[in-house]
Amino acid sequence: MATSRTDWSGLAAPDLAAFEELAEAAFARLPEAFRALCEGVVIRVEDFPDDETLDEMGCESEFDLLGLFRGTGLAQGGGAVGLATGQLPNMVWLYRRPLLDYWAEHDETLGHLVTHVLVHEIGHHVGLSDADMAAIEAAAEA
Template sequence: MIELEQKDFEELVLVALVTLPDQFRTALKNIDVVVEDFPPMDVLKRTGVANGYGLLGLYQGVPLRDRGPHYSGTLPDKISVFKVPLESSVDTVDELMPLVQHVVLHELGHYFGLSDEEMRESRGDLH
């Protein structure tokens, strides 16, 4: 397990976002990406995850492909990246960066409307 300063971890998330291909990065509309230490208890209950270490990221919102012509005036969708579970999954920063990129990409897949199964079929196991 490693422990980074909050700003250093946020930098890894930012790098994961800015290195996305242009067509994906420019398609991001009305979405916030945040770093949280652990998933909240209500999220664990809703997702059926037994403990906070079992969830690395979470997308909450209306997927882009489900937004109709009347989609407006809503709060931003949210991608949460959970710092402590991610840090506890690796031994080095070199291992952490690809894992953070993987989690961000996976949650963005949900933003674009892909299910876990669709992501596994199209890009390998992103779950």
């Protein structure tokens, strides 16, 4: 007996709005203590990094960067409280098109991938180790 398969013929890749919803859902599944450390962090979804970011990060292609943290991490004294005049808030960027490209080439769900990149980028803000980030991801999937 054949298993039921999704009919992909009418499905489209998630647009920016759907990707933002996916990122919000991924963030909501993260442990509460981890989310509390993210007060004031802005999560943005864009199709691609801008040219300045690509140059700064040494990327060869606009598909090389899946996400990015910009700001002053908690480990360096950053946070939502006490922003200096003119200082931008800490931000996490998720890049939709590179994430979709990566997803198409690998054997994991899009939700898992978005969670992984989100935790990794927020982990830079918080100053976590790779082991800490892996534990947070595991808790989000439980």
